[in-house]
Amino acid sequence: MHLFLQTVMLGVLIGGVYALLASGLTLIFGVMGIINVAQGALLILSCYFAWLVWQTTGLDPMWISILAAPLMFAVGWVLYRLLIVRVRGAHATMSVLLTFALAITLEGILGVIWTGNFRSVTPSYFSQSLRIGDFFFPTAQVYGSITAVAVLLVLYLILSRTREGRAIRATAQNRLAAQLVGVDADRVAAFTFALGAATAGVGGAILSVLYPFAPGSHYLWISRLLGIIVLGGMGSLPGAALGAVILGVAETLTSTYISLKWATVVFYVVIFVVLLVRPQGLMGTRLREDVQA
Amino acid sequence: MRKLRAGTWVALLGLSLILTACGGGGGGSSESGSGSGATSETAKAPIKIGISLPLTGPFTDPGVAAKQGYETWETIINQKGGLLGRPVQLVILDDASNENTVVADYNKLITQDKVDLVLGTFSSKLNYPASAVAEKNGYLYIEPAGGAPQIFERGFTHLFFAQQATAPHQADLFAKWIGSLPEDQRPKTAAYVTQDDPFTKPVIEGVKQQLEALGVKTVYGLEVYPPDTTNFTTIANALKAADADVLVHGAVFEDGVGLVRAVQQVGYNPKAFFQTSAPSHPEQYPQGIGAAATEGIFFAMSYSPAAKYPGNDEFLQVFRSKFGQDPAEDAADAFAAAQVLQAAAEAVGSLDQDKMADWLHHNTVQTILGPLSWDEAGRPQQAFLLAQWQGGAIQIVLPQDVATTDHIVYPKPAWPK
Amino acid sequence: MLLELERVVAGYGRGGNILNGVDLVVDKGELVCLIGPNGAGKSTVLRAVSGLIPTRTGSIRLEGREIGSLSPQALLRLGISHVAQGRTVFPGMTVRENVLMGGYTIRDPKLLRQRLAFVEELFPIVVERAHDLAGNLSGGQQQLVEMARALMLAPKVLLLDEPSLGLEPRLSDLVFQKVRELCQAGVAVLMVEQNARRGLMHAHRGYVLELGRVRLEGPGPSLLDNPEVKRLYLGESGGS
Numbered sequence: 001m002h003l004f005l006q007t008v009m010l011g012v013l014i015g016g017v018y019a020l021l022a023s024g025l026t027l028i029f030g031v032m033g034i035i036n037v038a039q040g041a042l043l044i045l046s047c048y049f050a051w052l053v054w055q056t057t058g059l060d061p062m063w064i065s066i067l068a069a070p071l072m073f074a075v076g077w078v079l080y081r082l083l084i085v086r087v088r089g090a091h092a093t094m095s096v097l098l099t100f101a102l103a104i105t106l107e108g109i110l111g112v113i114w115t116g117n118f119r120s121v122t123p124s125y126f127s128q129s130l131r132i133g134d135f136f137f138p139t140a141q142v143y144g145s146i147t148a149v150a151v152l153l154v155l156y157l158i159l160s161r162t163r164e165g166r167a168i169r170a171t172a173q174n175r176l177a178a179q180l181v182g183v184d185a186d187r188v189a190a191f192t193f194a195l196g197a198a199t200a201g202v203g204g205a206i207l208s209v210l211y212p213f214a215p216g217s218h219y220l221w222i223s224r225l226l227g228i229i230v231l232g233g234m235g236s237l238p239g240a241a242l243g244a245v246i247l248g249v250a251e252t253l254t255s256t257y258i259s260l261k262w263a264t265v266v267f268y269v270v271i272f273v274v275l276l277v278r279p280q281g282l283m284g285t286r287l288r289e290d291v292q293a
Numbered sequence: 294m295r296k297l298r299a300g301t302w303v304a305l306l307g308l309s310l311i312l313t314a315c316g317g318g319g320g321g322s323s324e325s326g327s328g329s330g331a332t333s334e335t336a337k338a339p340i341k342i343g344i345s346l347p348l349t350g351p352f353t354d355p356g357v358a359a360k361q362g363y364e365t366w367e368t369i370i371n372q373k374g375g376l377l378g379r380p381v382q383l384v385i386l387d388d389a390s391n392e393n394t395v396v397a398d399y400n401k402l403i404t405q406d407k408v409d410l411v412l413g414t415f416s417s418k419l420n421y422p423a424s425a426v427a428e429k430n431g432y433l434y435i436e437p438a439g440g441a442p443q444i445f446e447r448g449f450t451h452l453f454f455a456q457q458a459t460a461p462h463q464a465d466l467f468a469k470w471i472g473s474l475p476e477d478q479r480p481k482t483a484a485y486v487t488q489d490d491p492f493t494k495p496v497i498e499g500v501k502q503q504l505e506a507l508g509v510k511t512v513y514g515l516e517v518y519p520p521d522t523t524n525f526t527t528i529a530n531a532l533k534a535a536d537a538d539v540l541v542h543g544a545v546f547e548d549g550v551g552l553v554r555a556v557q558q559v560g561y562n563p564k565a566f567f568q569t570s571a572p573s574h575p576e577q578y579p580q581g582i583g584a585a586a587t588e589g590i591f592f593a594m595s596y597s598p599a600a601k602y603p604g605n606d607e608f609l610q611v612f613r614s615k616f617g618q619d620p621a622e623d624a625a626d627a628f629a630a631a632q633v634l635q636a637a638a639e640a641v642g643s644l645d646q647d648k649m650a651d652w653l654h655h656n657t658v659q660t661i662l663g664p665l666s667w668d669e670a671g672r673p674q675q676a677f678l679l680a681q682w683q684g685g686a687i688q689i690v691l692p693q694d695v696a697t698t699d700h701i702v703y704p705k706p707a708w709p710k
Numbered sequence: 711m712l713l714e715l716e717r718v719v720a721g722y723g724r725g726g727n728i729l730n731g732v733d734l735v736v737d738k739g740e741l742v743c744l745i746g747p748n749g750a751g752k753s754t755v756l757r758a759v760s761g762l763i764p765t766r767t768g769s770i771r772l773e774g775r776e777i778g779s780l781s782p783q784a785l786l787r788l789g790i791s792h793v794a795q796g797r798t799v800f801p802g803m804t805v806r807e808n809v810l811m812g813g814y815t816i817r818d819p820k821l822l823r824q825r826l827a828f829v830e831e832l833f834p835i836v837v838e839r840a841h842d843l844a845g846n847l848s849g850g851q852q853q854l855v856e857m858a859r860a861l862m863l864a865p866k867v868l869l870l871d872e873p874s875l876g877l878e879p880r881l882s883d884l885v886f887q888k889v890r891e892l893c894q895a896g897v898a899v900l901m902v903e904q905n906a907r908r909g910l911m912h913a914h915r916g917y918v919l920e921l922g923r924v925r926l927e928g929p930g931p932s933l934l935d936n937p938e939v940k941r942l943y944l945g946e947s948g949g950s
């Protein structure tokens with residue numbers, strides 16, 4: 001029983017971090033209908049940012065994540081204006097191709113500057129654990145999950161309480177109608193993409209403490225994050241959070257009770273089963289396709 | 294390309310061959326001078342040695358190191374009047390870490406450039422297909438890397454691996470050392486975990502077999518995790534529950550760092566800890582796990598700059614003056630492969646590939662990695678060096694004749710707080 | 711004239727012209743009904759007016775001012791609201807949130823509250839189902855919410871695309887009644903209607919659109935008597 005509880009709690013902790021990483025991806029898809037394959041590369045970009053700042057100042061990466069958010073927001077905004085805007089309205093495959101190219105380019109640039117070597121951010125607590133009774137909680141994962149919850153909360157407040165947030169939700173639910181009430185679709189798209197990049201900023205800073213990273217690490221993360229948002233329902237933020245925690249727990253339970261071999265595969269097995277039963281994902285709704293201008 | 298078999302992948306292969314051939318004309322062969330005919334006719338024609346290396350792509354680091362090692366050998370041998378009295382010229386192509394390209398490259402080197410000899414490439418993944426091209430064309434193939442057991446299970450006669458041992462025997466000295474401990478100090482239990490990787494898995498299987506033969510009880514594993522594993526906390530949790538005296542881990546790199554972090558987090562302290570590959574990265578490893586945490590961690594190495602094998606001083610001196618740095622292990626391995634080729638050619642007195650292969654099967658070659666000899670399949674019969682992190686530096690602890698210290702940290706201290 | 715279209719040519723993206731020179735006017739307080747076969751370009755006319763697609767040649771004027779190249783946001787500010795064809799509520803928002811979204815461009819909270827009160831009076835369902843998700847309402851109820859939302863900006867011109875589509879007769883009558891109330895209040899309404907008889911019956915004037923051109927026009931009731939309209943759109947044979 002102790003082992004079971006411990007395993008579940010570890011799964012929830014890691015699920016919290018997964019939720020943060022997936023939030024930007026699902027947001028961008030929900031609002032723009034774009035599958036941003038470069039989200040993983042943006043995460044790794046932010047890992048390098050955290051690593052640089054940590055090396056030069058010794059600042060705690062959890063604080064760096066707060067710096068990374070506005071910086072990556074700006075990066076996202078620029079990327080949207082320069083690149084993504086060109087595939088607006090084109091078929092989804094175009095956006096996949098473009099963002100994939102972006103991911104590879106970022107990977108290449110990072111590789112040229114910092115080589116293919118693995119880097120690690122190791123603040124004092126990176127290998128420590130908090131202990132409560134018989135249970136242990138890796139400190140970095142605890143901080144990561146807390147930051148994740150905070151970011152998701154901020155995201156929720158932005159979406160529900162601000163004008164920009166309402167515009168984003170409206171656009172996600174019905175793009176045409178949003179335009180008809182005066183929402184500037186292009187501005188919303190830029191804001192959303194930038195917001196998604198900002199979550200990658202925070203997520204990357206956290207990730208840099210949890211795992212070693214190299215320019216090529218983004219492939220692993222993007223496939224996992226895509227899995228999470230498919231499970232949760234493409235475009236649904238609560239769905240992504242739920243999907244992330246489910247997959248986090250499924251992963252730890254499998255590696256503890258079944259086999260390590262299945263621990264990363266279970267990810268895709270769960271997704272497969274859920275989609276058989278609910279093709280729209282856990283929290284996805286099937287909207288009717290309205291006549292669009 | 295004479296024997297085209299059906300199937301689209303062959304077509305693809307052909308396409309990449311053509312592309313490579315076109316690219317090759319534009320300067321892909323970095324060392325080949327075009328003016329060999331212009332030099333005086335009386336000078337002896339150079340011996341051309343063809344090599345394809347992963348100079349770009351995922352295996353860039355070892356590929357570039359290997360190139361440095363080969364070039365160091367080229368410099369030294371040409372200073373001494375060449376091989377069999379003829380100058381040596383390396384023809385090095387870039388296979389971009391791609392299996393199809395490496396096959397196309399060796400095909401081109403052998404059938405089109407008509408090189409006299411070839412040398413091997415880097416990683417098991419690339420040597421596996423590349424060695425088949427050489428074997429098919431009757432070329433001797435000495436590989437500086439590629440110790441996965443499957444490579445030697447194809448009945449090849451011209452293939453030789455120029456390190457001390459294949460993967461299943463990489464940790465032989467570690468197992469022997471455990472066996473040498475007095476009964477009351479010897480560990481009683483062991484845990485085994487490895488990435489599902491063609492190189493690390495056989496290493497761990499090899500150690501497990503040997504430790505079990507010594508009576509060390511297996512209390513966990515052998516557990517195998519997939520390469521995309523990032524979350525090691527649950528593994529560490531299970532390891533702590535098993536609480537084995539010895540932990541043996543088959544790591545590539547980031548998983549090695551990940552597992553060490555996780556066992557620190559759960560507070561599992563094995564008395565001895567052996568890990569493949571990851572600890573041999575002198576900078577990235579202590580950065581990843583924390584310098585203090587490295588104390589006492591064992592791993593296997595093929596080369597040590599401190600080893601007193603003949604030729605090592607000269608290698609170091611020329612290498613440092615050429616590249617302004619110390620050689621990586623992969624550079625030394627490549628140099629050793631070239632030494633093996635040189636020894637065979639000099640012993641036979643010609644470039645007869647069959648005779649050279651035959652000679653290598655029956656003789657021992659002195660290299661900077663120590664003496665090397667092979668069985669009928671080209672498996673080397675020696676042992677890797679056993680290294681250990683001590684006081685923030687890598688020390689060779691076994692074998693005694695090349696050890697850099699006679700001190701072995703045991704039991705391993707608890708992880709730093 | 712409040713709204714004037716003169717030889718308007720428009721289409722989608724890089725595609726061919728869908729409207730091939732449309733002439734049409736709507737005056738203040740007027741209910742104008744647009745009928746025609748499927749694919750004639752009726753919705754396209756409304757989209758051109760609300761700025762969802764640009765005018766290629768010709769001119770659209772509001773109170774004499776050229777508006778053919780303005781963005782939907784700018785046109786909204788000038789007083790043109792568009793209720794599109796099909797379901798266009800925000801399904802994941804409550805009815806009240808939907809209606810408030812109609813006032814997205816209003817930054818003055820007091821004005822926003824005033825408008826909400828005005829719309830609530832006109833459409834009691836906005837109060838009755840205020841906290842239900844709009845996506846859970848029936849089709850007819852959603853149509854009313856969409857109209858309420860479009861009225862939050864107190865438009866001068868209201869564009870309605872098949873507002874009674876799929877509604878039971880009682881609800882459909884309610885919609886027409888609301889539309890007439892609006893006209894009496896001075897709003898100009900340009901409405902596309904599939905049910906030609908009912909549309910023309912209520913309308914001051916009517917237009918018949920075919921292949922992106924106006925085929926016929928005239929006062930609503932008199933168009934109803936036109937033999938061609940009778941034959942094509944009212945399902946009556948010319949002789950009866």
Ligand SMILES: Nc1ncnc2c1ncn2[C@@H]1O[C@H](COP(=O)(O)OP(=O)(O)OP(=O)(O)O)[C@@H](O)[C@H]1O
Pocket residue numbers: 292293722725728746747748749750751752753754755795
């Ligand atoms: N978004 C679009 N992109 C390209 N072509 C479009 C688009 N929307 C409509 N069309 C084309 O424009 C033409 C007119 O369409 P429109 O929607 O205006 O017809 P309609 O008269 O409203 O028909 P209905 O009675 O079916 O609503 C059609 O041929 C249609 O295929």
Ligand SMILES: [Mg+2]
Pocket residue numbers: 752753754795871
């Ligand atoms: Mg229509």
